[in-house]
Amino acid sequence: xxxxxxxHLAHARSGDKGDTANxxxxxxxxxxxxxxxxQLTPERVKEHFGSMVSGGVxxxxxxxxxxxxxxxxxxxxxxxxxxxxxxxxxKVFSTALLRLEVxxxxxxxxxxxxxxxPPAGWSPEPGGSPAGGGDR
Amino acid sequence: MNTTVRIGxxxxxxxxxxxxxxxxxxRGPIDYLMLDYLAEVTMSIMQKQRARDPSAxxxxxxxxxxxxxxxxxxxxxxxxxxxxxxVNPEGCAAALVEAGRRAGVSxxxxxxxxxxxxxxxxxxxLMDAGHELRHMETDAxxxxxxxxxxxxxxxxxxxxxxxxxELGADVIxxxxxxxxxxxxxxxxxxxxxxxxxxxxxAAGVVAGHINECGAQCTGGxxxxxxxxxxxxxxxxxPIIEAAPDGTFVVTKHEGTGGRVTVATVTEQIVYEMxxxxxxxxxxxxxxxxxxxxxxxxxxxxxxxxxxxxxxxxFLKVSIAYSAGWKATGTLTYAxxxxxxxxxxxxxxxxxxxxxxxxxFDEIRxxxxxxxxxxxxxxxxPPVDLPEVQLRVGVRAGERAPxxxxxxxxxxxxxxxxxSVTGFAGGRPRAQxxxxxxxxxxxxxxxxxHLVARVEPV
Numbered sequence: 103x104x105x106x107x108x109x110h111l112a113h114a115r116s117g118d119k120g121d122t123a124n125x126x127x128x129x130x131x132x133x134x135x136x137x138x139x140x141q142l143t144p145e146r147v148k149e150h151f152g153s154m155v156s157g158g159v160x161x162x163x164x165x166x167x168x169x170x171x172x173x174x175x176x177x178x179x180x181x182x183x184x185x186x187x188x189x190x191x192x193k194v195f196s197t198a199l200l201r202l203e204v205x206x207x208x209x210x211x212x213x214x215x216x217x218x219x220p221p222a223g224w225s226p227e228p229g230g231s232p233a234g235g236g237d238r
Numbered sequence: 239m240n241t242t243v244r245i246g247x248x249x250x251x252x253x254x255x256x257x258x259x260x261x262x263x264x265r266g267p268i269d270y271l272m273l274d275y276l277a278e279v280t281m282s283i284m285q286k287q288r289a290r291d292p293s294a295x296x297x298x299x300x301x302x303x304x305x306x307x308x309x310x311x312x313x314x315x316x317x318x319x320x321x322x323x324x325v326n327p328e329g330c331a332a333a334l335v336e337a338g339r340r341a342g343v344s345x346x347x348x349x350x351x352x353x354x355x356x357x358x359x360x361x362x363x364l365m366d367a368g369h370e371l372r373h374m375e376t377d378a379x380x381x382x383x384x385x386x387x388x389x390x391x392x393x394x395x396x397x398x399x400x401x402x403x404e405l406g407a408d409v410i411x412x413x414x415x416x417x418x419x420x421x422x423x424x425x426x427x428x429x430x431x432x433x434x435x436x437x438x439x440a441a442g443v444v445a446g447h448i449n450e451c452g453a454q455c456t457g458g459x460x461x462x463x464x465x466x467x468x469x470x471x472x473x474x475x476p477i478i479e480a481a482p483d484g485t486f487v488v489t490k491h492e493g494t495g496g497r498v499t500v501a502t503v504t505e506q507i508v509y510e511m512x513x514x515x516x517x518x519x520x521x522x523x524x525x526x527x528x529x530x531x532x533x534x535x536x537x538x539x540x541x542x543x544x545x546x547x548x549x550x551x552f553l554k555v556s557i558a559y560s561a562g563w564k565a566t567g568t569l570t571y572a573x574x575x576x577x578x579x580x581x582x583x584x585x586x587x588x589x590x591x592x593x594x595x596x597x598f599d600e601i602r603x604x605x606x607x608x609x610x611x612x613x614x615x616x617x618x619p620p621v622d623l624p625e626v627q628l629r630v631g632v633r634a635g636e637r638a639p640x641x642x643x644x645x646x647x648x649x650x651x652x653x654x655x656x657s658v659t660g661f662a663g664g665r666p667r668a669q670x671x672x673x674x675x676x677x678x679x680x681x682x683x684x685x686x687h688l689v690a691r692v693e694p695v
Binding site for chain 2: 117118119120127150152162165168173180182194196198220226
């Protein structure tokens with residue numbers, strides 16, 4: 103088994119409802135949904151976020167979409183207009199979850215290497231530029 | 239009966255791409271243009287504006303937009319449904335009629351107006367009648383903040399929109415209509431779905447949820463392979479192609495930028511999701527765990543299988559109340575030891591606030607460029623971080639300490655740690671906080687007051 107950050111296994115989107123942030127996590131490959139479901143328990147996600155989430159973590163399953171939905175209660179400093187946070191509406195909590203590392207078989211780790219990140223040298227200018235590209 | 243109805247989304251919030259609705263009506267066929275302008279915080283902003291100017295309190299962008307596209311909508315048979323009315327739908331509709339006249343559609347179009355969602359003038363009567371309007375998260379009764387309430391609007395369903403369409407409205411302006419009803423209302427009207435047709439209305443709700451954030455389902459803010467998404471500068475906004483049986487396809491106009499795939503649509507489906515099996519709207523409870531998505535060709539995703547069940551006996555109420563003051567100040571610190579300097583400056587600032595005897599409910603410090611989005615998960619910043627922005631926010635019940643805070647940022651430039659810049663924007667501004675108070679109310683208290691009426695341009 104190898105430890106791989108979620109960023110290579112799933113994409114995600116987050117939003118807010120009051121002081122609760124939600125993170126919807128979607129497996130790139132439906133075959134990995136079960137692996138994510140087994141390892142990403144509410145307890146594990148709560149531990150990952152640590153002091154960023156003052157309340158509980160709830161999890162809902164959407165096997166039809168290969169997705170898990172996490173509700174992070176007490177994550178937004180009071181939420182909406184009360185919050186003093188830069189990310190007051192939890193728009194990028196999704197990416198914080200993608201730092202979490204899960205255990206996958208070696209062949210899976212090999213297959214997903216680089217997934218979720220632009221190729222080295224990528225640039226928004228046509229033709230690309232060596233200045234761009236994600237750090238693997 | 240129509241076999242396919244196309245509902246294009248033109249705005250996902252107040253502040254969205256002003257050209258998107260124009261692209262929707264000019265770049266291909268649609269039957270309806272849906273414009274969602276409202277979010278949790280929008281109603282309180284509009285209420286503040288109306289307090290200063292009684293003719294304000296709605297999404298002002300909507301009026302010049304309609305002046306621009308009104309002729310095209312009339313000639314192309316595109317009906318417009320929007321919650322641009324905010325806290326002043328009457329004022330919005332009046333301005334819309336004027337815009338229609340200026341655009342030359344007099345005698346050729348009717349404006350529909352939906353009112354009755356605004357509970358502000360009825361609040362004491364409702365509370366006296368036993369409606370406690372308890373906060374949905376804290377369970378506190380509204381009485382605890384009653385004297386600070388600025389606006390109260392019920393999230394209303396599709397019935398008055400359907401009624402306005404039956405009356406022949408070409409452009410319908412509502413107040414706090416639920417975002418999804420702007421899409422499923424026209425579908426109920428076109429296909430004659432009855433109120434107990436839960437599965438089909440639930441399908442309309444899912445269509446509405448996909449539509450309501452504009453390009454967020456067509457490649458905008460999409461994480462999946464984001465660097466490969468073509469031509470976001472000319473991004474196509476979503477179009478729902480719905481069938482009478484409740485199945486639909488998500489697509490966009492040919493030749494526009496962006497992308498529609500199962501993955502881009504899925505990202506939008508999970509956005510702002512709670513319990514997916516229980517997505518509550520005024521007209522139905524939709525079960526998002528029944529959604530089936532399938533590729534249906536380039537930039538087309540087929541959606542089917544959706545189940546719904548009977549709605550609850552309640553409507554959600556969006557209440558805004560004054561909840562104190564806040565301000566945020568920023569300064570930029572440069573290499574070397576940028577983060578250490580920023581943290582030292584934060585300490586100096588806090589010592590000064592403390593010596594001034596200022597009391598805050600919260601002081602929050604973040605380093606933008608290091609930990610403002612991932613918090614402690616970012617770890618310790620490297621000493622060679624090229625630069626970092628110190629961002630300090632304060633919140634208090636009274637205005638005075640917040641005002642004094644706004645005068646304590648700039649002095650740090652000459653009296654704190656070195657290598658600091660980025661203060662050219664001047665002092666931060668103290669902002670009054672309009673906080674959000676979500677509550678529930680029995681439908682009987684609101685629905686008899688909902689009115690749909692139509693006026694010729």
